[in-house]
Amino acid sequence: MFSDYHVHSSFSFDSEESPRAIVEKAIALGMKQICFTDHQDFNWPIEGESPYIDFPKYFEALNSLRNEYSSKINILKGVELGLTSDNFSLCHKLLDSYDFDFVIGSCHIVDQMDPYYAEFWEGKNDRDCFELYFKTLLDSLKSFIGRNTCTTPRTVNTLGHLDYIVRYSPNKDNNYSVADYIDVIDEILKMIIENNIKLEINTSNFSKGFDFPNPHTDIIRRYKELGGLYVTVGSDAHKAQFIGSGFDLVEKIVEKYKLKVFTI
Ligand SMILES: [Zn+2]
Numbered sequence: 001m002f003s004d005y006h007v008h009s010s011f012s013f014d015s016e017e018s019p020r021a022i023v024e025k026a027i028a029l030g031m032k033q034i035c036f037t038d039h040q041d042f043n044w045p046i047e048g049e050s051p052y053i054d055f056p057k058y059f060e061a062l063n064s065l066r067n068e069y070s071s072k073i074n075i076l077k078g079v080e081l082g083l084t085s086d087n088f089s090l091c092h093k094l095l096d097s098y099d100f101d102f103v104i105g106s107c108h109i110v111d112q113m114d115p116y117y118a119e120f121w122e123g124k125n126d127r128d129c130f131e132l133y134f135k136t137l138l139d140s141l142k143s144f145i146g147r148n149t150c151t152t153p154r155t156v157n158t159l160g161h162l163d164y165i166v167r168y169s170p171n172k173d174n175n176y177s178v179a180d181y182i183d184v185i186d187e188i189l190k191m192i193i194e195n196n197i198k199l200e201i202n203t204s205n206f207s208k209g210f211d212f213p214n215p216h217t218d219i220i221r222r223y224k225e226l227g228g229l230y231v232t233v234g235s236d237a238h239k240a241q242f243i244g245s246g247f248d249l250v251e252k253i254v255e256k257y258k259l260k261v262f263t264i
C-alpha cells in the first residue's frame, strides 16, 4: 500500500475529519507514512468560504500526533497550495515562513469560480471550460515558478490533480479528450519536468464513477514520454474512510508506464 500524500482534515474549510481518525485509518491500512495536505488558497474569490489554515494550531496538532504515533507511522506536515496567477508572492511568503515536508500546487479557480459548483457550468460548454482551465493552470504555474520571491527559492513538490475540472462537469468525461488540449498540457508537463515538480496521481475520481484518475492516463503516459519519472499518490480524502482509496489501480498504472512513486 502506497503512503497517502494528499489528505484533508478539519484544518481544511471543506472537511470535518479529525486528524487522529486519519492517522488511525492509515495505520490500519499498513501505510508507513501519511501526509496531511490541508487547503491554503490565497485570494479565494468565493464569498463565505475561508480556505485558510490556522498554521500555528495545525503544526501544534500534527507535531503532537507525530510524537504520539512515532512508533507506528511517520506523520508528514504538508499543504495543498492553491495557485492563481496573482497569488504567487503570498505563496512564496508562506513557503519562506514554514518548513513543510511536502507541498502540492493545485489550480482550483478558473474564471473567478471553483468548477466544483454547478453554477460555474451554466451556459458554458465543456470544451471551452476545460481549455480555459488548462490555460489558467499554465499561467498560474508560470507566475509561481517564474517570479520566485522566496529568500531561498522554494517550489511545490508535486502538481495536484492536473485535470481537476473534469471531475465536476455535468457531462462527466463524455466531452473530454486529452488530445484536444495536448499543446497546453505539453507545456504544463514540460514546465514541471524542467522544474523538478512531480506529477500527482489523484485517486478521488475513482469513487466518483470515473475509470481514470486525475490526471487522465493519457496525460500520465505523455508525462513519461516527455521525460517525467516521479509521481506522487494521493486520495484527496476529506473523510478517513477514503484514505488510500483506489491505490490498487494506481499500482497498475505505475507499473504500466514504468514510473516511480516519490516519497520523502
Ligand atoms: Zn485540490
Ligand SMILES: [Zn+2]
Pocket: 006, 008, 080, 236
Ligand atoms: Zn485536495
